[in-house]
Amino acid sequence: MEGRQLMINRRTFSTTAVAAAVASLIVARGMAATPAALVKARNIVLVHGLFADGSCWSEVIARLQAAGLNVTAVQNPLTTLPEAVASAQRVLARQDGPTVLVGHSFSGMIVTEAGMHPNVSALVYVAARAPDAGEDYTALAKTFPTPPASAGIIFDGDEGRLSEAAFLRDFAGDLPEEKAKVLYAIQEPFHKALLTGKTTQAAWRSKPSFYAVSTEDRTINPDLERFMAKRMGAKTIEVKSSHLSLISHPDEITNLILEAAGD
Structure with a gap:
């Protein structure tokens, strides 16, 4: 009797364990985010990162406007992340329908947060940070070799900027020198x-x-970019470019944005 009871208990335990594992898997799958289907958008909002301003999107803006899209470049205040996100959210609130939100470099942080706005239909990251919720991006970046541009940051009190040498070599390395100096x-x-x-x-x-x-x-490690793109399941392209692909390769970047807009 004891043997039969033991067998039943083992069978019950085994069945219960399997059921619990399946239930956990179902819950995990239910919690995993599934990106919504792509919808057509006529609005594009562009956000710049560090060492730049909204004018860095000029080449891409001209091409998107030629394609008949409504384009706005956010002037990122570069003060705190909440203030930077708020600047993008104000622009997103003015859009009249589905909007593709695009971020370069640091502004991938802004895209990741402000992208929850209901007007945003798709996200485009251009050599950009793409953290998970609550993630320490600096700690993540340290798991990859440090890019050369990091050594060129100069601080004047609380303000940081790139030295001219680092800007020309490590930030805008594939641009003509006269353009990079501007x-x-x-x-x-x-x-x-x-x-x-x-x-x-x-x-x-x-x-x-x-x-x-x-x-x-030479500003964000390309392998870190690949890691973040793969983790998010993004449609990914690779551009033989410096950090400023939006300026040196505007056609490729424009075409990726148009794809995100459903064109």
């Missing part, structure tokens, strides 16, 4: 507090995402 002259300093912010949401977990990796990037 961009260097208009770079907007960032506040130290900006780098301490963490996203509270990850829009890429629920919205269609696209990523342009810069294979010659």
Whole structure:
């Protein structure tokens, strides 16, 4: 009797364990975000990162406008992450329908957070940060070799900027020098507090995402870009470019944005 009872108990335990495992798997799958289907969008909102301002999108803007799209470049204040996100959210609120939100470099943080706005239909990351909710991006980046541009950051009190040598070599390395010097002259300093912010949401977990990796990037490690793109399940392209692919390869970046817009 004891043997039969033991067999039943083992069978019950085994059945219960399997059922629990299946239930856990179902719950896990239910919790996993499934990006929504891509919808057609006529609005594009572009956000710039560090060492730049909204004018860095000029080449892409002209091409998107020629395709008949409504385009707005956000002027990122580069002060704190919440203030930067708020600047993008104000622009997103003015859009009259589905909108593709595009971020370059640091502004991938903004895209990841502000991308939860109901007007946002798809996300495009251009050599950009793409953290998960609550993730320490700095800690993530340290798991990959440090890119050369990091050594070129100069601080004046609480404001940081790239030295001219680092800007020309490591940020805009594939641009003609005269053009890179113009961009260097208009770079907007960032506040130290900006780098301490963490996203509270990850829009890429629920919205269609696209990523342009810069294979010659000396500002964000290209393998880190590939890791983030793969993790989010993004449609990914690779561009043989410096960190500024939006300027040196505007056709490729424009075409990726048009794809995200359903064109």
